[in-house]
Amino acid sequence: MQSDRQRIDKWLFFTRVVKSRTLAAELASSGRIRVNREKIDKPGYSIKLGDVLTIALDHRVLVYRVLDLGERRGPAPEAQMLYEDLSPPIEPRNKLSLAEPAPVKTGGDWKQARREVDRLKRSNDF
Template identity: 35%
Template structure:
């Protein structure tokens, strides 16, 4: 496997409990790749940088490996690397 859909990857990496929730967050514009909004079918490959927003928290990760199957937390953590620690968004951020 050389690529996997971004919604499947985010579910497999345990960022979201269901693929439906991952799809909803992507469609709402809370998931970006290279600063641009994406669709749930966007292919993910190692080396890609993904930005996630959850409430007032922003997180950037680098994809290290891909999977379309959800495993335990230790396996999920091997799929990505935090580039920036999660940070709170300020009141005047434009996103």
Template identity: 35%
Template sequence: MASEDDEETTGDAPETARPEAAKAEQAVDPKIAAAVAAAEAAGAQNGESVRIDSWIWAVRLVKTRSLGATACKGGHVRVNGQNVKPSHTLRIGDEVRLRQENRERIVIVKRLIRKRVGAPVAAQCFVDNSPPPPPREAVAPAGIRDRGTGRPTKRDRRELERLRGLMSGGAGRPHGQ
């Protein structure tokens, strides 16, 4: 019986260490957890490397791998403060700065993956330290007409011209011509 008690106590020790990990796993959606497992299987194994252009495509920072390579060649991608070529190899913990569309993305590499994955899984492969995007400018909608009302009448067109003239700061077309 002593051997059974020993087995129970040895079995309990790992379980007491596991509740924190089990709670963390329960907090993650099971679908995401399965996708993460698939991404890890598709990821780089020990000793293998991942190219920067391939990684930024895989974690969905750019739409295509060739756009990632073009961004690297154009000097828009920096790893640990230095411009890199598309063939630069990444390591876990590297800081990647990607400049695109008047915005700079700053990410820290958490996991190396080679294949493109879904957005929830991709978000777990890096820590995003980017500043928030600038607010979008509010643009007044163009003159919207109800559906089925047909073309504007001459009176409607004159009102639109008058409004456009006021909005653009000009007087529009001079009268009498």
């Protein structure tokens, strides 16, 4: 018999957001999870179908709508059936690399700087 609620740490583990139940409990205790815009800080917090979870991980933010409560930690395709991903698209780290290559310094730029340094050295000779 499946109840209509589940502990958030179990659900995070079943959906493969984290690698272990202990890490799921630590994530829930850290205060980096919101359920329906309310910050939670207990791994025993009960979630239900339709809840929207906002999970702040180190390098990204996940937004999931709970579609089903799991019974086990199964393979990834089975885990993906437990939620709807509402996460914002991932921003590229370096926008310049997608647009056009960075301008390359030509020999003239370095040559001019070197000549300026040489000129300053000659003027300071004793």
